[in-house]
Amino acid sequence: MAGLGQRRRTGGDLECEIDMVPIMNMFLVLIPFLLASSSFLNLKAINTSVPVMAETSVPAEQDKKKPEIKITATVKLEVNRISLEATSSELPEAKLKVMDAVVKKDSKGEYAYDQLAVALLKIKELYPKSDTLILVPSDAILYDAIVKTMDVARSYEGQKLFPSVVISGQVQ
Numbered sequence: 001m002a003g004l005g006q007r008r009r010t011g012g013d014l015e016c017e018i019d020m021v022p023i024m025n026m027f028l029v030l031i032p033f034l035l036a037s038s039s040f041l042n043l044k045a046i047n048t049s050v051p052v053m054a055e056t057s058v059p060a061e062q063d064k065k066k067p068e069i070k071i072t073a074t075v076k077l078e079v080n081r082i083s084l085e086a087t088s089s090e091l092p093e094a095k096l097k098v099m100d101a102v103v104k105k106d107s108k109g110e111y112a113y114d115q116l117a118v119a120l121l122k123i124k125e126l127y128p129k130s131d132t133l134i135l136v137p138s139d140a141i142l143y144d145a146i147v148k149t150m151d152v153a154r155s156y157e158g159q160k161l162f163p164s165v166v167i168s169g170q171v172q
Contacts (some may be wrong), residue, residue, distance in 0.1 A: 046147065071099070071123055071130040073162060075116070077137040077149055080105055084119050099123050111147060117156035124161050133162035136169070 064139045069090045076083040086099040101119040103112050124130060133153045137146050 018077070021052075025157065046150065066117050068129040069127050070132075071096075071127045073120060073123055073130070073133045073153075075133060075135050075149060076139045077135065077141050077145060079138060082111055082116055082149070084116065086123055099126075111145060111148070113152045117152050117161070120153060120161045121156060121159070129160055132164045132166065134168050139166070 007148075047140045069088060071091070074085045074087060075088065076085070078110070082100040082103040084099075086096045088096060099119075101115070103115045103119070106112050120133075135146065135149060135153070137149075146167070150167075153162045153165050155161055
């Protein structure tokens with residue numbers, strides 16, 4: 001009896017070929033499918049920023065010059081209307097209340113963005129250094145309405161209004 005670790009060879013080497021055709025067929029189908037499906041994923045981004053509470057200090061050079069007044073417009077996007085409020089630490093409350101506006105939906109149920117743009121244009125003409133708008137959408141507002149509001153706030157009929165749009169949540 002032969003030892004446990006020994007094998008007996010019987011006449012010559014066995015030739016064994018692996019059939020590669022099914023594997024090649026699989027790659028022939030799989031590679032074009034992966035290449036075709038990868039082109040369907042397109043991501044887009046809208047540039048916006050988040051409000052940050054910070055203390056600012058005015059350099060000594062700006063203390064000598066009278067700084068121009070900046071207004072921060074706050075647009076509250078609600079289900080039935082758009083509310084515009086102006087805020088500034090440099091103006092009294094009575095002057096700011098004059099710039100406030102409420103734009104209701106029209107008879108078709110769409111926001112009247114032209115009225116909003118006119119109200120923002122009025123603020124921009126009075127205070128041209130103003131460049132920040134805070135957009136506060138409610139939870140039920142659709143993405144499309146937020147983007148349209150941002151577009152109207154940035155420019156209207158070729159004129160730049162508030163290029164820096166900040167999206168914020170409602171504080172409860």
